[in-house]
Amino acid sequence: MRSDVRRGGAGRREASTLSAVIRVLLVDDQELMRMGFRMVLDAQEDVEVVGEAGDGQAAVELADRLRPDIVLMDVRMPVLDGVAATQRITEAGTAKVLVMTTFDLDEYALAALRNGASGFLLKDTPPADLVSAIRAVASGDAVVSPSVTRRLLDRFLGAGGGELRDAAVLDVLTDREREVLTLVAKGLSNTEIAEKLFLSEATVKTHVGRILSKLDLRDRVQAVVLAYETGLVRPGDGG
Incomplete structure (x- = not known):
């Protein structure tokens, strides 16, 4: 070609x-x-x-x-x-x-x-x-396209089309970081996460950065995929 x-x-x-x-x-x-x-x-x-x-x-x-x-x-x-x-x-x-x-x-x-x-x-x-x-x-x-990404994950992982990963990979996260990762996977922006958890947006950004670093993830999309594959977020979960 x-x-x-x-x-x-x-x-x-x-x-x-x-x-x-x-x-x-x-x-x-x-x-x-x-x-x-x-x-x-x-x-x-x-x-x-x-x-x-x-x-x-x-x-x-x-x-x-x-x-x-x-x-x-x-x-x-x-x-x-x-x-x-x-x-x-x-x-x-x-x-x-x-x-x-x-x-x-x-x-x-x-x-x-x-x-x-x-x-x-x-x-x-x-x-x-x-x-x-x-x-x-x-x-x-x-x-x-977070809504389309979530629909894709919902469909294929919900239908058993995805290989699940051991949730133990998330053990390196603090409780707050797991909470932030859950909300990221549900499609919430940093601003929305800050409002929901009563945190500053800067603090949320810091948490997201630490999550990516600890889990060796490239970006938020990879974080969303991992959250689904480990069962932290399940198909059909709402925001």
Whole structure:
């Protein structure tokens, strides 16, 4: 499959001197889909598309060479699918991966989350939401599409489609940290958690940081998946 490396023009380079530019690698086996994403992202001053790949193997190779901040990854592709490509990229620490899927309840998307993806979106996501998601993943700040992520986990783990992990991995957490992790897994934001637990938002952020560090997790999405897999949060639990 064809892969391509692109470089932004002088205007984009000038913008990078004013603020951090998010470097994105586009991965999809449909050239028209990549073209559509590129049109949206090229219109943003703080985003630069640095390359394109048409299959997972090319994505792994380009990610290693270009070191983008974000890989926008299709999951169903030839040669090497997006799940395997995501695992290789995230294990190497090359970039964060944002998975794009056509189906809102897609077992491939769940597998990608388990293998290191920082979130996923539907391919028909409005352009403004796509850009916001890329910025969120780049900052490490938020779970992307939390309602869809929870529906995905509810469906597959609730139907016995997931491998449960030993809850003992959570023993390193304090009672308060377990409480915060539970609320994170239920889709609450830091602000909502602070209100619910009568804490400051800064304190909640500190707890979340400690949870990620203690459990060796990359971001909030990984925390949500682990909370489900250990049974801390069960399918159908409300916020």
